[in-house]
Amino acid sequence: MKTPCNKCGKTIGFFDRNYKIDNEKLNIKHDVLCGDCNNVLKKGIEKLDDMYQWMMNNLKKNKDVQKNGMVSVEADLLILLAVEALFSVASDYYHLDSPLNQTFIRAKESRGVDRQRDIVRIVHILLLYGFETNLKDQGLDTTRNFIAYMIQNEQFLEEVEVNCGVDDELVKANVFLSRRGLIIDTLNNPKLIYISIPSDVLVDYQVESSEIINEVILKNVSYPWDKKKKVVLTLVSESALFSVANAIDRFNQKTSKLQDKLKKDSLEYFNDRVVEDLEKIKPGEFIEAIHLDCLLLCIVKNLKSQKMFSMEALFDPKGTAIELLWAYYRQNLRNMGIDNNEKIVTYLLKNCLYTEGFNIKHGNKPSDKGWGFFTTKGYIIYFRRSRQVFFIYTETFPNPLYHPCNRVTYEDKQYLQLIMSNSRSMGEEQRELDELIFYSDEPETIAQMERFFERHNLYYQMETFLKKQKEVQRKREKYLQVQRIINHIFNDFGFLPYCIYDEWYVIQTELKKDDILLNKLIDTDAGLRKNYTLGQITYAPKIIEAFNQGAEAVQNSLNIVEDSVARAILWVAFKEAVTETLSQEWVRIAGEILDKEDNALSAFFKYVNLKNIEPDKVYFMGLFIYHLMDREILQADNFLENYEGAVRIFLECRRVIEEPKFEGTILPMDELLEEVFPVKKKEESNL
Numbered sequence: 001m002k003t004p005c006n007k008c009g010k011t012i013g014f015f016d017r018n019y020k021i022d023n024e025k026l027n028i029k030h031d032v033l034c035g036d037c038n039n040v041l042k043k044g045i046e047k048l049d050d051m052y053q054w055m056m057n058n059l060k061k062n063k064d065v066q067k068n069g070m071v072s073v074e075a076d077l078l079i080l081l082a083v084e085a086l087f088s089v090a091s092d093y094y095h096l097d098s099p100l101n102q103t104f105i106r107a108k109e110s111r112g113v114d115r116q117r118d119i120v121r122i123v124h125i126l127l128l129y130g131f132e133t134n135l136k137d138q139g140l141d142t143t144r145n146f147i148a149y150m151i152q153n154e155q156f157l158e159e160v161e162v163n164c165g166v167d168d169e170l171v172k173a174n175v176f177l178s179r180r181g182l183i184i185d186t187l188n189n190p191k192l193i194y195i196s197i198p199s200d201v202l203v204d205y206q207v208e209s210s211e212i213i214n215e216v217i218l219k220n221v222s223y224p225w226d227k228k229k230k231v232v233l234t235l236v237s238e239s240a241l242f243s244v245a246n247a248i249d250r251f252n253q254k255t256s257k258l259q260d261k262l263k264k265d266s267l268e269y270f271n272d273r274v275v276e277d278l279e280k281i282k283p284g285e286f287i288e289a290i291h292l293d294c295l296l297l298c299i300v301k302n303l304k305s306q307k308m309f310s311m312e313a314l315f316d317p318k319g320t321a322i323e324l325l326w327a328y329y330r331q332n333l334r335n336m337g338i339d340n341n342e343k344i345v346t347y348l349l350k351n352c353l354y355t356e357g358f359n360i361k362h363g364n365k366p367s368d369k370g371w372g373f374f375t376t377k378g379y380i381i382y383f384r385r386s387r388q389v390f391f392i393y394t395e396t397f398p399n400p401l402y403h404p405c406n407r408v409t410y411e412d413k414q415y416l417q418l419i420m421s422n423s424r425s426m427g428e429e430q431r432e433l434d435e436l437i438f439y440s441d442e443p444e445t446i447a448q449m450e451r452f453f454e455r456h457n458l459y460y461q462m463e464t465f466l467k468k469q470k471e472v473q474r475k476r477e478k479y480l481q482v483q484r485i486i487n488h489i490f491n492d493f494g495f496l497p498y499c500i501y502d503e504w505y506v507i508q509t510e511l512k513k514d515d516i517l518l519n520k521l522i523d524t525d526a527g528l529r530k531n532y533t534l535g536q537i538t539y540a541p542k543i544i545e546a547f548n549q550g551a552e553a554v555q556n557s558l559n560i561v562e563d564s565v566a567r568a569i570l571w572v573a574f575k576e577a578v579t580e581t582l583s584q585e586w587v588r589i590a591g592e593i594l595d596k597e598d599n600a601l602s603a604f605f606k607y608v609n610l611k612n613i614e615p616d617k618v619y620f621m622g623l624f625i626y627h628l629m630d631r632e633i634l635q636a637d638n639f640l641e642n643y644e645g646a647v648r649i650f651l652e653c654r655r656v657i658e659e660p661k662f663e664g665t666i667l668p669m670d671e672l673l674e675e676v677f678p679v680k681k682k683e684e685s686n687l
Contacts (some may be wrong), residue, residue, distance in 0.1 A: 499622020
């Protein structure tokens with residue numbers, strides 16, 4: 001019995017062998033095939049599988065695929081890789097007698113060659129063969145949907161000229177153009193060029209059209225072998241040029257939408273991680289009530305873990321961190337009085353520090369490189385090698401997070417020692433403290449951290465000082481204890497040192513050195529001159545030593561933990577006592593010579609005319625200046641700031657009295673007074 005071949009219809013003889021193919025995946029089923037048709041179909045299927053393997057080899061090198069899996073690959077990339085595989089494995093796909101055409105296209109001779117149509121058909125079959133799940137997820141598994149999608153999102157250009165030759169020589173080629181890249185298939189000297197375009201890149205292009213030339217210049221798409229050589233397509237007509245330009249516009253529009261979606265999805269993903277951390281730190285608390293610092297710590301932690309964060313991005317008004325805050329935490333920003341991006345950046349710059357490139361040591365563990373993010377209420381430190389994270393957060397501010405902080409020099413290197421404040425009890429007593437030690441080859445890195453720590457250390461110590469000072473003022477026995485220490489200093493050294501500019505200058509300068517709290521409280525004008533009276537320093541070292549001993553006594557008697565706070569309490573009381581005591585000493589010696597309406601000028605006219613003292617003596621001049629300060633005739637509360645002006649007024653008053661016929665240049669007295677002691681505006685005095 002003679003049986004016809006299911007494919008070609010040729011009769012298979014009684015003694016001839018017939019073949020059978022049943023490939024359910026490709027929907028190819030033949031019960032009876034002749035040998036020729038069987039060979040053609042087998043080669044066609046093998047070609048398709050070779051193309052699939054080609055695609056898989058390329059996808060395995062893709063970092064996104066390695067991270068997110070094969071199902072994450074978008075259709076545009078799959079189509080581009082499928083076309084590359086088609087051109088590489090079966091460049092004769094459009095021939096009517098090619099295995100691919102015979103197996104999957106089965107075109108009739110009367111149809112002629114239609115390369116673009118054949119590409120669409122084979123690519124669809126190839127993707128259904130190996131990536132059906134991806135197509136289904138993107139709604140492209142049906143022939144109708146896929147053809148419509150590919151026509152809209154890809155373009156095949158036949159026999160155009162491309163500048164891929166040597167020295168920008170134009171080469172004739174077929175070009176497949178898509179949102180994810182180009183495939184250039186040169187004709188005269190067969191060569192396949194694959195150019196990838198990242199999924200988030202908008203193609204910047206320029207068109208040049210004239211009677212002579214029609215070019216599309218892809219300004220940010222370059223050849224793999226030369227990143228400076230931009231791809232230029234030369235087209236046969238103006239209509240073809242516009243067609244390409246319109247296609248690129250469509251690609252860019254889609255890329256923009258995908259960028260927006262990706263950004264939204266990324267923000268949602270990041271926010272989910274942030275919320276998880278917030279629930280661990282603040283269980284059961286309303287998100288809207290959580291402090292901005294806590295949010296920032298969690299945001300930085302998660303953005304860094306995704307490797308999508310840099311120090312610059314944190315302070316970028318259009319960066320991910322600020323976008324995330326506006327998207328999900330507007331109420332938290334409003335709670336801080338923040339209503340625009342600039343205010344967020346200002347808050348970050350003023351209250352936060354992100355730094356990296358330093359080494360860090362904790363306990364007996366080896367030192368490790370790390371990065372850190374520090375805020376007013378907490379910090380996060382990451383150890384790169386061990387991947388250990390220190391996350392500390394407190395509700396209070398000011399707080400002892402950065403206290404004490406010490407700069408240590410060892411073997412000519414600078415180290416920054418930060419005591420971990422979470423080891424401190426809530427009361428005044430101290431437990432055994434743990435420490436972190438930072439160092440870096442970049443001195444500015446450590447200096448930047450030290451400045452930040454010291455600033456917040458100052459906030460904490462100032463707050464502690466104000467509380468202790470109120471306590472001293474309220475409790476008589478504590479107040480008297482401080483006064484006894486001050487009186488002891490007066491009894492040992494008398495009042496003269498505080499009337500001598502040089503002595504008082506050195507005392508204040510040395511006391512504020514290396515003490516951030518006293519440095520803030522001792523407000524000496526930067527314009528003050530050392531050795532104003534050119535005297536010899538005699539008393540200052542002894543008074544400084546006595547003051548430090550007194551501060552230790554204050555610390556012990558008042559049960560103050562921080563020595564800097566004890567020094568600050570003693571200093572404020574000491575400074576007030578100096579002014580008050582020396583003013584009283586002036587009244588005891590010279591009497592009360594001032595009236596309510598006196599100013600600095602009239603006061604010094606009275607001073608110069610005194611007969612019971614020697615006005616030229618430094619001691620009496622000093623006592624009188626303190627008396628003017630106590631009476632608030634001199635606005636500044638610092639003797640050093642008043643001294644130079646007071647001397648000028650004194651000399652001028654004495655000249656007027658002693659030399660009434662002086663013929664030199666005379667500054668009017670009112671102008672002299674205004675120049676020496678300008679009246680401060682209310683607004684300035686309240687700053």
